[in-house]
Amino acid sequence: VTEPAESPSRRALPQVVLVVGTGLVGTSLGLGLRRIGVDVLLSDPSSGAQALACDLGAGRPLADPDGASAHGGAARPDLVVVAAPPDVVAAVVRAQLLKWPDAAVTDVASVKSGPLAELRTAGADLGRYVGGHPLAGRERSGGVAARADLFVGRPWVLTPTVESRPAAVSTVRAMARAVGATVSVMDAEAHDEAVAAVSHVPQVAASLVAARLRHLPQAAVALAGQGIRDVTRIAASDPGLWTQILAGNAGSVGRTLHALRDDLDAVIAAVDTLVEQRTGSTGGTDAGQAARAAVTDLVAAGNEGRSRIPGKHGSAPTRYVSVVVLVPDRPGELARLLGDVGGAGVNIEDLRMEHSEGRPMGLAAVDVVPGSADPLAGALRSRGWIVHA
Amino acid sequence: VTEPAESPSRRALPQVVLVVGTGLVGTSLGLGLRRIGVDVLLSDPSSGAQALACDLGAGRPLADPDGASAHGGAARPDLVVVAAPPDVVAAVVRAQLLKWPDAAVTDVASVKSGPLAELRTAGADLGRYVGGHPLAGRERSGGVAARADLFVGRPWVLTPTVESRPAAVSTVRAMARAVGATVSVMDAEAHDEAVAAVSHVPQVAASLVAARLRHLPQAAVALAGQGIRDVTRIAASDPGLWTQILAGNAGSVGRTLHALRDDLDAVIAAVDTLVEQRTGSTGGTDAGQAARAAVTDLVAAGNEGRSRIPGKHGSAPTRYVSVVVLVPDRPGELARLLGDVGGAGVNIEDLRMEHSEGRPMGLAAVDVVPGSADPLAGALRSRGWIVHA
Numbered sequence: 095v096t097e098p099a100e101s102p103s104r105r106a107l108p109q110v111v112l113v114v115g116t117g118l119v120g121t122s123l124g125l126g127l128r129r130i131g132v133d134v135l136l137s138d139p140s141s142g143a144q145a146l147a148c149d150l151g152a153g154r155p156l157a158d159p160d161g162a163s164a165h166g167g168a169a170r171p172d173l174v175v176v177a178a179p180p181d182v183v184a185a186v187v188r189a190q191l192l193k194w195p196d197a198a199v200t201d202v203a204s205v206k207s208g209p210l211a212e213l214r215t216a217g218a219d220l221g222r223y224v225g226g227h228p229l230a231g232r233e234r235s236g237g238v239a240a241r242a243d244l245f246v247g248r249p250w251v252l253t254p255t256v257e258s259r260p261a262a263v264s265t266v267r268a269m270a271r272a273v274g275a276t277v278s279v280m281d282a283e284a285h286d287e288a289v290a291a292v293s294h295v296p297q298v299a300a301s302l303v304a305a306r307l308r309h310l311p312q313a314a315v316a317l318a319g320q321g322i323r324d325v326t327r328i329a330a331s332d333p334g335l336w337t338q339i340l341a342g343n344a345g346s347v348g349r350t351l352h353a354l355r356d357d358l359d360a361v362i363a364a365v366d367t368l369v370e371q372r373t374g375s376t377g378g379t380d381a382g383q384a385a386r387a388a389v390t391d392l393v394a395a396g397n398e399g400r401s402r403i404p405g406k407h408g409s410a411p412t413r414y415v416s417v418v419v420l421v422p423d424r425p426g427e428l429a430r431l432l433g434d435v436g437g438a439g440v441n442i443e444d445l446r447m448e449h450s451e452g453r454p455m456g457l458a459a460v461d462v463v464p465g466s467a468d469p470l471a472g473a474l475r476s477r478g479w480i481v482h483a
Numbered sequence: 484v485t486e487p488a489e490s491p492s493r494r495a496l497p498q499v500v501l502v503v504g505t506g507l508v509g510t511s512l513g514l515g516l517r518r519i520g521v522d523v524l525l526s527d528p529s530s531g532a533q534a535l536a537c538d539l540g541a542g543r544p545l546a547d548p549d550g551a552s553a554h555g556g557a558a559r560p561d562l563v564v565v566a567a568p569p570d571v572v573a574a575v576v577r578a579q580l581l582k583w584p585d586a587a588v589t590d591v592a593s594v595k596s597g598p599l600a601e602l603r604t605a606g607a608d609l610g611r612y613v614g615g616h617p618l619a620g621r622e623r624s625g626g627v628a629a630r631a632d633l634f635v636g637r638p639w640v641l642t643p644t645v646e647s648r649p650a651a652v653s654t655v656r657a658m659a660r661a662v663g664a665t666v667s668v669m670d671a672e673a674h675d676e677a678v679a680a681v682s683h684v685p686q687v688a689a690s691l692v693a694a695r696l697r698h699l700p701q702a703a704v705a706l707a708g709q710g711i712r713d714v715t716r717i718a719a720s721d722p723g724l725w726t727q728i729l730a731g732n733a734g735s736v737g738r739t740l741h742a743l744r745d746d747l748d749a750v751i752a753a754v755d756t757l758v759e760q761r762t763g764s765t766g767g768t769d770a771g772q773a774a775r776a777a778v779t780d781l782v783a784a785g786n787e788g789r790s791r792i793p794g795k796h797g798s799a800p801t802r803y804v805s806v807v808v809l810v811p812d813r814p815g816e817l818a819r820l821l822g823d824v825g826g827a828g829v830n831i832e833d834l835r836m837e838h839s840e841g842r843p844m845g846l847a848a849v850d851v852v853p854g855s856a857d858p859l860a861g862a863l864r865s866r867g868w869i870v871h872a
Contacts (some may be wrong), residue, residue, distance in 0.1 A: 300688075306680050317682075331782065389725070390723070393721075432817055
């Protein structure tokens, strides 16, 4: 997705980027930009967080308010990226616009219309501001979890306005592409409607399901399996942060929740009908069949919606191919296999094991770059391994 | 959790078990029982599914309707386990009770009150029937996905009635414990109320969220991340099977859905209030603060409910310890590491890699039995590896 080096967006790549906020996203962005030679300045209200990001190689500290660096070089950013919590984003963006009158400024907040309205009301210079939202994250947070490849293959939405100058949009787009993201452009309202459906309402649903567990007998909670664990994983999220996000996107979240409640009402009516049928109080076979059909329709509608989600896990596109090998479950066998892989001159990108206690063999899935799969499979077979490639 | 060999439940272990239905659960049960020397007979309406289960080592075919085996041995089951789809469970259990007048009969269906009522209405011999529900599953289905350890550390609920003879309950309990499950006893209604909250309503919620994606612009769906993927993973489930399950447990599912809708109504009211506040049409600061508090309350309630789910992933209790080693990202280094592990005489139970493109090192997490972790870490350090154990 990254454009060739000679493209206009590559030429628009900023020379000096200031990242304000060195959590997971800010530090990952610094790592990604340093890899391609961009000069990255880092700033965080927490000096510990800022020092960690510098030690990890994400950039150098913004030394003083004038932007002169610790190394004495010129350090006026072409682009400022605000990676601050949602409730302070508009204020920090406005301050950075005032502080760096020649720089473009973007942010990475998950709600876009509200901060934009705040900036407009405050009379900020919207010509140099381009809202942004990289949809990238990890289970872990903070700079220590940062990865240079966090944005590779991930969406990065830009929400420019009619005021945005083309040069500012090009600079932000070039930066996002340079770290491997897939850039798309929406207006702020379309963005907020989209994230209501794919992020904010799923959060509410997870919380609603998890809340039902509060007063359940312990013996009942003990029956929880993988299904509810997946459905409620994000229910462990921070209430303060999510109040900011849901309140910040109340209009779109409300519309989607109303539509979801209509579907829920239909299912509840169907289930109530099935109960009445069983107890013989009302209805006949037709009502029962209609109720069953309503339940089937919802699950089928869920199938249809689920099938629209692209890819298998939403991570970066698969760049590797698995070579699957049967491995006897004895000490030394896995090492012998890995030795034979090394002997074939192939680098292992990833390796997963699947054991079954009831079977004498395990399976090792060895991930390699696509061009290495066939030669590796051949080399392993010639040494007696049973290989599925 | 499995009792010592001399305990009454061990003495109650059946000598011959007939498994009717050789899908994932039936075949896994056969594998688990064969490992401890139980004679397992297998029967499935699909001859291909039955043959696969036999080839996998889950048991031998039930040769003819009188139960004489292909090997000529006596083959009257002490226990019959019905592992059939939910809508036919009661009929198959009743048929097996009639066919084997001396055997105890159990089933593995996920709804218990309805089939019990059907059996009672049909005048089945409830003294020999003990309902059961192992809460175990995998992403994949069918005998080919079967594992002898599928039930290890997983809950297995028994729902005996006042009619159930103690010997029948002991036999079923002993069988479930013998394959490693944690047995609990509930009445059928308590079981159905529990699975409504931990399994059936999560399924409805996943379908409701996924259904919102149907008519979303493709550019919006493209923003889907890991959160909604987890929330909607089970939305890909089979509509026919889930109509059977939800209709079969309509009473408990309805009660839980009504309670969930009450919480949803509160959130919708709060979000609507926040929208009205922003557009200035109604309300003051107090109303806005109350609305924000209502949103915070729901997410906090979800935190509380989520925190009640035991364990991290709901899989079997962790039996291994990770030894984490820094591995230079060069061909041959992982093989050298594995060779050194083998040289230390330690068997690798599992191995996971974590790479970061922006770093010159990867991390290898080597899982070993607890007693091997410290000696392994010492051996690897003495050979120059950087180890976190």
